[in-house]
Amino acid sequence: MQIQKLKQLISKILIKYNLNKKDAEICAKALINAELVGAPSHGVSRLKMYCERIKKKVINPKPKIKIKRVSNSVSFIDADNSIGFVAADTGIKETIKIAKKTGIAFVGIKNSGHYGLSGYYIEQAVKKNLLAFAFTNAPPAIAPHGGKKTIFGTNPICFGSPTNSKIPFIFDTSMSIINRGKIRVAAKLNKSIPKGVALDKFGKQTTNAKKALSGVQLPIAGFRGSGLAWMVDILTGVFVGSAHSGKVKDPFDDFRGPQNIGHLFIAFKNNLFVKNFKQQIKVNINRVKNIPKIKGEKIYYPGERKFFRKKLNSKKNIKIPSSIKKDLDNLLS
Amino acid sequence: MQIQKLKQLISKILIKYNLNKKDAEICAKALINAELVGAPSHGVSRLKMYCERIKKKVINPKPKIKIKRVSNSVSFIDADNSIGFVAADTGIKETIKIAKKTGIAFVGIKNSGHYGLSGYYIEQAVKKNLLAFAFTNAPPAIAPHGGKKTIFGTNPICFGSPTNSKIPFIFDTSMSIINRGKIRVAAKLNKSIPKGVALDKFGKQTTNAKKALSGVQLPIAGFRGSGLAWMVDILTGVFVGSAHSGKVKDPFDDFRGPQNIGHLFIAFKNNLFVKNFKQQIKVNINRVKNIPKIKGEKIYYPGERKFFRKKLNSKKNIKIPSSIKKDLDNLLS
Numbered sequence: 072m073q074i075q076k077l078k079q080l081i082s083k084i085l086i087k088y089n090l091n092k093k094d095a096e097i098c099a100k101a102l103i104n105a106e107l108v109g110a111p112s113h114g115v116s117r118l119k120m121y122c123e124r125i126k127k128k129v130i131n132p133k134p135k136i137k138i139k140r141v142s143n144s145v146s147f148i149d150a151d152n153s154i155g156f157v158a159a160d161t162g163i164k165e166t167i168k169i170a171k172k173t174g175i176a177f178v179g180i181k182n183s184g185h186y187g188l189s190g191y192y193i194e195q196a197v198k199k200n201l202l203a204f205a206f207t208n209a210p211p212a213i214a215p216h217g218g219k220k221t222i223f224g225t226n227p228i229c230f231g232s233p234t235n236s237k238i239p240f241i242f243d244t245s246m247s248i249i250n251r252g253k254i255r256v257a258a259k260l261n262k263s264i265p266k267g268v269a270l271d272k273f274g275k276q277t278t279n280a281k282k283a284l285s286g287v288q289l290p291i292a293g294f295r296g297s298g299l300a301w302m303v304d305i306l307t308g309v310f311v312g313s314a315h316s317g318k319v320k321d322p323f324d325d326f327r328g329p330q331n332i333g334h335l336f337i338a339f340k341n342n343l344f345v346k347n348f349k350q351q352i353k354v355n356i357n358r359v360k361n362i363p364k365i366k367g368e369k370i371y372y373p374g375e376r377k378f379f380r381k382k383l384n385s386k387k388n389i390k391i392p393s394s395i396k397k398d399l400d401n402l403l404s
Numbered sequence: 405m406q407i408q409k410l411k412q413l414i415s416k417i418l419i420k421y422n423l424n425k426k427d428a429e430i431c432a433k434a435l436i437n438a439e440l441v442g443a444p445s446h447g448v449s450r451l452k453m454y455c456e457r458i459k460k461k462v463i464n465p466k467p468k469i470k471i472k473r474v475s476n477s478v479s480f481i482d483a484d485n486s487i488g489f490v491a492a493d494t495g496i497k498e499t500i501k502i503a504k505k506t507g508i509a510f511v512g513i514k515n516s517g518h519y520g521l522s523g524y525y526i527e528q529a530v531k532k533n534l535l536a537f538a539f540t541n542a543p544p545a546i547a548p549h550g551g552k553k554t555i556f557g558t559n560p561i562c563f564g565s566p567t568n569s570k571i572p573f574i575f576d577t578s579m580s581i582i583n584r585g586k587i588r589v590a591a592k593l594n595k596s597i598p599k600g601v602a603l604d605k606f607g608k609q610t611t612n613a614k615k616a617l618s619g620v621q622l623p624i625a626g627f628r629g630s631g632l633a634w635m636v637d638i639l640t641g642v643f644v645g646s647a648h649s650g651k652v653k654d655p656f657d658d659f660r661g662p663q664n665i666g667h668l669f670i671a672f673k674n675n676l677f678v679k680n681f682k683q684q685i686k687v688n689i690n691r692v693k694n695i696p697k698i699k700g701e702k703i704y705y706p707g708e709r710k711f712f713r714k715k716l717n718s719k720k721n722i723k724i725p726s727s728i729k730k731d732l733d734n735l736l737s
Binding site for chain 2: 141142143144145147173174175177179181202214215216217218219220222223230232240242244248274291292295296298299301302304305306308309310311312315316317337339341343344345347348351352354355358359362363364365368369370371372373
């Protein structure tokens, strides 16, 4: 489907589900971005879920988002159970505004929902010459080291930096070996998942996507990934005042209430300490990219391949699997 | 050796090497702490190296450390090539002071050296009811994903949080599968290292500690660990204005100049956004610790086992390998 046409279709669906035009377009842009960077697991395949949550009154399509300025460089946002894209859009705009003014920004967001890809927001800050972090929690997917029940989300950590080129440095990683979204898409399309990334509910390795969803995803780097996921659970759950330690609701199958996800954005001017950041980041990237390579390999910085993928995909139509196309048609009818 | 006696011995040696009494005691406390938490790789085994660097004038024993207050919540410290312990001690004290006053603190430190264990500093902030991050760079040890030459340091990330108990949550991980310090100790004691953690200089797996030191350490979680190490290189190198992209000098065998290591400390009050942090962090830890466990396993939060180890070790003498005891005697003679 043509990109513009798909964007309009998504907006139209969300407006039908009571979002205002501006918010619907914010969501459409974020979902299209996920498709273009090659993360369809975070793209239109999720639209049906968002609409179901609105219908069942666990996403608020007309939120009254409150921004409380805690101090010069700190804001706290109550997203009023808005769709996550709108909460995060509000959050990153506030973060950028504060950081541009005071040099640093520290913004917590509670009562939010799944906001898609962290890198999408961090890229907006990087384009304003800021370095930035995004943390967010997510529904249970990972067991702590030593445990056999999921309690932490995939809890991504994202960091971005200007590079003095048009291709930003965007490092965005979940704490699970593969994204839960990828397992969801595999389950939907009846495909299998790689070995060694998940256990079934009995604690046995599985390549069956559906069994993995009801089991446990394995964290990156064993106890270290487990520790990083716990850190994000504290930062975006306990510290920001949202759900934590296993209480974030799964958006796909738990409609008993809002997800109550929390986010934390931190941003800072690249010239906070030094005047030559732009020159030195270029030196840094050139030096790293030019070291001897393993045969057949190239060295990319985080975000670089995604940038090229998006550039390429932006010239083409977006492929929508027929099962998801059917979902979209149903949502509009 | 008795703990107090060892502490006095270290101080005495460093005073002989021209540190003032206060700074010598700061170093002695940090080195003893490393021994007590079970990280002898960061303990007295390094004293000889520090003294050699002072002797060769690449560590400044009488630094004029300058603290520049950039804004209410931001300070920038020029450590004047002091020994890393003193730079980091100055840095964490400034971080705590600012965060207690304004709610958040953001402190960059340049012209520093190896400061030992990040967790030692973060623990000091956590004891003041702050959540805190520490980032630091380090001499080349890891190759970027796709490369076969070391350029990033082990570049640890450390995060701490109050727990409403006397045992702080301290997550402290380097981006290499094992600490470079452990490989150094193994090389010194002619012991082998585990399989799968390092390559020799020809790119082949090795369990020989000396070959690993001249080769490449493998990052945790492949390209993700490599990306995290690059992130820390940008934050503490490019952003803070210290050496980066392979230019941090190895403290053990590069005496051509100071290391020029950079650190970044970020800290924030636990009640910045919510009033019930202390109650909710207890709920969080209890819930996670009480999930079903893999047979024979317990669930510890990061820092918990280290705390117990330190408590136990504080009642005993510290074992010093004879080769290191000989070093200490030589330093004093």
